[in-house]
Amino acid sequence: MIPDLGKYAGAVLGSYAVTIALLLGLVAVTLWRSAKVKRALAAQEARMGQGDG
């Protein structure tokens, strides 16, 4: 499955792993904060009795 990377396998796999981890982390933080703010805004709007937004 994984191509033969020769003696540099650690370097190549390491870079891909670090990059994917960092990007996934960034996406996760972004989505998490987005969901949190969205929920807080919805709650606030419901409390103030206006459903628009």
Added chain:
Amino acid sequence: MIALLARDLALAVRAGGGFGLGLAFFLIVVTLVPFGVGPEGGVLARIAPGILWLGALLACLLSLDRIFALDYEDGSLDLLATAPIPLEGVVTIKAAAHWITTGLPLVAAAPVFGILLHLEGAGFFWLTASLALGTPALSVLGTFGAALTVGLKRGGLLLSLLVLPLYVPTLIFGAELVRRGVAGMETTTPLLMLAGITAATVALVPFASAAAIRVNLR
């Protein structure tokens, strides 16, 4: 404008922080370096230009947060902003006062501290020249950082984080000038670059600082 300069200088001297503290800090840095890297003269002579420049830079940083903070707290910055002189002028004067109280003593003391670090012959001249040319830029850039953080309660650390990257070009050309001077290499390029950066900084950055102060006073 001269009155403002005199007032800032008097305040700095009376507060005691100006002349003394920066120099003492510079001396401490220079004293600590041999403890860190060992006492061999050869090593010290090699790193002396860089250490002296770094020490000057950090000593300069130390007093930046006071440039506008006191005036902001007691409200005199609002008065200065509405005064007949433009705010850009006020910023320039403030930078000049900061330079006279911090930069100028550093320039004067650097050769003496150079002896402690085994700086070589031609190095003394080039060190003094490069600091004299470079430190005004440090003060003016400092006003920019101080202007950005003037409204913040604890802006000291943030101020360093904002200002230090802006110091990179000055530091590079300043230390390179001394290094080349010591090695007897061609010095015109770093000399002109250092002078050019300082000139451009002094001419343009006060506009950015003044803009930042106006935002903070809004």
Added chain:
Amino acid sequence: MSIWEYANPKKFMQTSAWALPWVAGLTLVTLIGGLVWGFFFTPDDYKQGSTVKIIYIHVPAAMMAINVWAMMLVTSLIWLIRRHHVSALAAKAAAPVGMVMTLIALITGAIWGQPMWGTWWEWDPRLTSFLILFLFYLGYIALWGAIDNPDTAADLTGVLCLVGSVFAILSRYAVNFWNQGLHQGASLSLDKEENVADVFWYPLVVSITGFVLLFLALVLIRTRTEIRARRLQALETRERMA
């Protein structure tokens, strides 16, 4: 119909809600496609062996690191001149993405440099400039975080972005002067002579497209979050006043 209509937060929210699924979907396709193509289906370089595969993340990340800052500069200028809130918020939303891209470029560069140059880190002009760029991102993000009033924060970070851009470029030339580098020239340029070979080039282009789209998707989501956060703040203030 002018581009400035998107400066209206409501209009921006509508358009971005429509565009987001498309951008996100395309991001998945191109990013995964480019990386899988690069990782599994490209030959090794005769000199660099399999480490050439790192190019498919290093080069796009490095390009984005610089271009994100350029985008922040443009949006900051739009905010400072025309005072469109969405523009300032987009700059705020983009900064962490740019910082992560810079970090990826630095880390993958170090991992690549270890077997190739025999060292993790070299004070090479390109590496050093990226480190300085990373510091600029840190300062910019820290300033956003430190100021409570959103308009003040937008103004001050905008000015910082302008001054920072000038000094980032200046640092680039200063660093060039200070040390000659190990880093090879541009991998991509209009000058065909300098370019990498076609086998590496096509997956690289797909991968770059993936990174650009990923950035776009993230900035859209983050800007939407910022707009909602602003509205939330406004509503809370109004409630406290009432």
